[in-house]
Amino acid sequence: MSQTSQAFVDAHPSAQDNAVTVRGVSKNYGAVEALKNMSLEFPRGQLTSLLGPSGCGKTTLLKIIAGLLKADSGEIIVNGKAVTGPGPNRAFVFQDFALLPWASVLRNVAFGLELRGVAKSEREAKAEKYIKDVGLAGFEHSFPHELSGGMRQRVGLARALSVDAQVLLLDEPFSAVDEQTRRKFQEDLLALVANENKTFIFVTHSIEEAVYVSDQIAILLPRPSRVHEIIRPSNFRAKGIDNIRRDPEYLDIVDEIWASLRNYVE
Amino acid sequence: MKNRSLLLKILSAVLVFGAWEVAGRIPVSYAFPTFLESMSSLLRMTLDGSIFVAYAETLKPLIVGVAISTVLGIGLGLWIGLSEKFEWLFSPIFIVMQAAPLAALIPLLVMAYGIGLTSKVFVVCIMAMPVIVLNTSGAVRNTPESLKEMGRSFMAKDHHVLLKIIIPAASPVIFSGLRLGVSAGFIGAILAELKITPTGVGDIISYSRSIADYPSMYAAIFSIILLAVLFLNLLEKIENILFEGNDRGYVTD
Numbered sequence: 090m091s092q093t094s095q096a097f098v099d100a101h102p103s104a105q106d107n108a109v110t111v112r113g114v115s116k117n118y119g120a121v122e123a124l125k126n127m128s129l130e131f132p133r134g135q136l137t138s139l140l141g142p143s144g145c146g147k148t149t150l151l152k153i154i155a156g157l158l159k160a161d162s163g164e165i166i167v168n169g170k171a172v173t174g175p176g177p178n179r180a181f182v183f184q185d186f187a188l189l190p191w192a193s194v195l196r197n198v199a200f201g202l203e204l205r206g207v208a209k210s211e212r213e214a215k216a217e218k219y220i221k222d223v224g225l226a227g228f229e230h231s232f233p234h235e236l237s238g239g240m241r242q243r244v245g246l247a248r249a250l251s252v253d254a255q256v257l258l259l260d261e262p263f264s265a266v267d268e269q270t271r272r273k274f275q276e277d278l279l280a281l282v283a284n285e286n287k288t289f290i291f292v293t294h295s296i297e298e299a300v301y302v303s304d305q306i307a308i309l310l311p312r313p314s315r316v317h318e319i320i321r322p323s324n325f326r327a328k329g330i331d332n333i334r335r336d337p338e339y340l341d342i343v344d345e346i347w348a349s350l351r352n353y354v355e
Numbered sequence: 356m357k358n359r360s361l362l363l364k365i366l367s368a369v370l371v372f373g374a375w376e377v378a379g380r381i382p383v384s385y386a387f388p389t390f391l392e393s394m395s396s397l398l399r400m401t402l403d404g405s406i407f408v409a410y411a412e413t414l415k416p417l418i419v420g421v422a423i424s425t426v427l428g429i430g431l432g433l434w435i436g437l438s439e440k441f442e443w444l445f446s447p448i449f450i451v452m453q454a455a456p457l458a459a460l461i462p463l464l465v466m467a468y469g470i471g472l473t474s475k476v477f478v479v480c481i482m483a484m485p486v487i488v489l490n491t492s493g494a495v496r497n498t499p500e501s502l503k504e505m506g507r508s509f510m511a512k513d514h515h516v517l518l519k520i521i522i523p524a525a526s527p528v529i530f531s532g533l534r535l536g537v538s539a540g541f542i543g544a545i546l547a548e549l550k551i552t553p554t555g556v557g558d559i560i561s562y563s564r565s566i567a568d569y570p571s572m573y574a575a576i577f578s579i580i581l582l583a584v585l586f587l588n589l590l591e592k593i594e595n596i597l598f599e600g601n602d603r604g605y606v607t608d
Contacts, residue, residue: 155508156508157504187501190524191598204509252509
C-alpha cells in the first residue's frame with residue numbers, strides 16, 4: 090500500500106466506515122472493456138449487492154476484489170490495505186459451489202483451514218460448528234454428490250464462514266438452487282448479516298433478491314461498465330422479514346430498478 | 356444386492372466356461388481343447404511347478420516395464436498437462452507411439468537392444484506408456500477451473516493446488532489410463548516372448564502349439580488372462596484406498 094493512500098485513509102476517518110473501497114478500477118479483456126474507472130464503497134457490517142444485466146462486469150469486479158483477477162488500473166482497499174492477491178480477510182462463495190467431489194462435507198468445509206495449515210483436530214472442530222450453523226448437522230461424512238443443490242451451497246457457505254474472514258464475497262450463490270430453497274437462503278442470509286458482523290458483497294441478477302437482502306444496492310450498467318446508481322432501502326428493513334415483500338417501499342424500489350435496467354436487457 | 360451381483364458373476368463365468376466346454380466337445384476345431392482338458396493341463400503345470408518357472412521369466416519384463424510406465428508415464432503426463440510448452444514438445448511422441456504398429460517395430464528394437472530383457476521391457480513400455488501419459492495429461496488439463504480458483508481464493512500455494520486439487524480431480528481418469536496401460540503391458544509382455552525370444556509363458560504357448568499339446572497352450576493363455584484380471588482388481592483396490600471419494604463402483608471385479 091502506498092503511503093499516500095495510507096495518509097488518505099488516516100486523514101479522512103469518514104462518517105461511514107468502509108470495509109472495502111474500490112477506486113478507479115478498470116479491466117479489459119482484449120478489446121472488450123469489462124470495467125471502466127469504477128469506484129464503489131462497501132460499508133462495514135452491511136450487505137451490498139452488485140446488480141445488473143449480464144455482461145455488466147459484476148462477477149469480474151467481485152473476482153478483482155477477491156484478488157483472483159488483476160485490475161488493469163485502479164486499486165482495491167480492504168481494511169485500509171491495498172489488495173495484491175487473495176488474502177485471509179476475504180472468503181469466496183462460488184456460483185457452482187466448487188466443492189471437492191472426492192472429499193466429505195467435513196473436509197470440504199475445513200478445506201480453507203487445511204490450506205492455511207491449521208491442525209486437523211482444530212480445523213475439524215471448527216468445521217463441525219459451522220456445519221451445524223448452516224443446518225447440515227448429521228451430514229459431516231456425506232459426499233457432495235449425495236446432497237441436494239441447496240445443501241451443497243450450504244457447504245460452500247460453511248467453508249467461507251469457517252476461515253473467519255471479515256469480508257464475504259458471494260457470486261450469484263443462489264442461482265443454481267430452486268426457488269423455495271432460494272427464499273430460505275435469503276432469510277438465512279439476513280440473519281447472518283445481522284449476527285455475524287461481517288461485510289457481505291453479493292452478486293445477483295435477481296432484482297427482488299437484491300432488494301430483499303441488501304442494505305445497499307449498486308446498479309451496474311454495461312458497455313462501458315459503470316455504476317449507474319446506488320440505492321439504500323431505509324424503511325422496510327426494520328419491519329421484520331415477513332413484511333418485506335409487501336412493503337410499498339420494497340415494491341417501488343423493485344419497479345424503479347426494473348425501469349432503469351429494462352433498456353439494457355436484450 | 357452384494358450377493359446378487361456375486362451370483363451374476365458366477366453365472367457369467369459358468370456360461371462362458373460352459374460354452375467353451377461345449378465348443379471343445381463338438382469339437383469346433385481339432386486345435387480347440389475343452390475347458391476341462393485345459394484346466395487339467397493347468398493343474399498339471401501348477402503341480403510340477405513349470406508354470407511358476409515360466410512366470411518368473413515373464414513377470415520380469417512385465418513388472419519392470421509396468422513400473423517404469425507408471426512412474427514415468429504419470430510424471431510426464433502431469434508435466435505435459437501443466438505446461439503448454441512441454442505438451443508441444445512431448446505429446447506428439449506419445450501419440451505416434453500409440454498409433455505405431457508395435458509388431459513391425461520389434462525387429463528395430465532387437466537390432467538396437469538385442470534379444471535380452473532390455474528389448475522386452477521396451478516392448479512393454481511402448482504398449483503401456485502412451486495411454487497412461489495421454490490420459491494423465493488430458494485429465495490434468497481438464498481440472499475444473501472453478502476448483503483451482505477456489506483453491507487460490509483460500510490462499511492455496513501452488514503445490515497445494517497440484518496435490519490437493521489437480522491430482523485428486525484427475526485421479527479417476529489417471530487410474531482408468533493405468534488400467535488400460537497395464538492391460539496393454541500384459542499384451543506387450545506376451546508379444547515380446549512370442550516375437551523376440553520364446554521364454555516364460557510365451558514359450559509354453561509356442562512350444563505346446565508346435566507339438567500339438569493344445570490343452571497346455573490354452574491353459575497358458577487362460578492363466579495370463581486370469582493374472583491380468585487379478586492385477587486390474589488390485590489396481591482398483593489401490594485406487595479406492597488412495598482416493599476414497601472416487602468409489603462409485605467399476606465393472607472389472
